[in-house]
Amino acid sequence: MPNIANNIIQAQNSIQQSIVKAKRTVNNAVTLLAVSKTRPTKDIQQAYQAGQRDFGENYLQESLIKIEQLQELSIIWHFIGPIQSNKTKAIAEHFSWVHTIERLKVAQKLSQYRPKSLPPLQVCLQVNIDGEISKAGCLKKDALDLAIAVASLPNLQLRGLMAIPRPNSGQKPFIDLANLAKEINDEANLKLDTLSMGMSNDLETAISAGATIVRVGTGIFGRREKK
Numbered sequence: 001m002p003n004i005a006n007n008i009i010q011a012q013n014s015i016q017q018s019i020v021k022a023k024r025t026v027n028n029a030v031t032l033l034a035v036s037k038t039r040p041t042k043d044i045q046q047a048y049q050a051g052q053r054d055f056g057e058n059y060l061q062e063s064l065i066k067i068e069q070l071q072e073l074s075i076i077w078h079f080i081g082p083i084q085s086n087k088t089k090a091i092a093e094h095f096s097w098v099h100t101i102e103r104l105k106v107a108q109k110l111s112q113y114r115p116k117s118l119p120p121l122q123v124c125l126q127v128n129i130d131g132e133i134s135k136a137g138c139l140k141k142d143a144l145d146l147a148i149a150v151a152s153l154p155n156l157q158l159r160g161l162m163a164i165p166r167p168n169s170g171q172k173p174f175i176d177l178a179n180l181a182k183e184i185n186d187e188a189n190l191k192l193d194t195l196s197m198g199m200s201n202d203l204e205t206a207i208s209a210g211a212t213i214v215r216v217g218t219g220i221f222g223r224r225e226k227k
């Protein structure tokens, strides 16, 4: 049995250490996103009791059940899985953040379905930063145009970029993603402030390159059963 509360403290500690090591300024905080896909609600409750508020889910059906069961808690839900068009309505209604926008059509639908009673949906574009074939995310060369189009949608707030680099590829893809966000800000006059990058195994590398959200699953909840 993993000790979830303890793992959260440890993850927070390594985030703080990485920030210090990277000599980043305090106002440039890093959010720990607990990736709870495939985990039962009782694990999420345990993490919540330990102070965790941001949770990431990949599979819509599963996440809707958990969101319903945990509606009394002040959880910030992040959708971090692949998005089909027919899932956009439920995602727009139940999540605060979406990290995995790779096509304009999906962004348009999310904006269309975002209830007016809720704040704008906070979104990141997923970028296929190392250009691997058949991998999720828009290509680097398409990111600027997509960012401009998404930023103009009324019920979304474009916050930044997200990537899942190939494992063990070092710091380069993270630096590339950070530079891409800067380019987009300069060329399109936007204010992207979010880099969702780094997971359990490459958290320190991602933070040294400027990550503002790190997504940690196994490091908090232990190993996942294969789905």
Ligand SMILES: *Cc1c(COP(=O)(O)O)cnc(C)c1O
Pocket: 035, 037, 058, 080, 081, 164, 199, 200, 201, 215, 216, 217, 218, 219
């Ligand atoms: C599963 C998942 C994670 C967490 O991965 P771990 O190796 O368990 O930390 C992070 N980001 C995304 C997009 C995921 O799907």
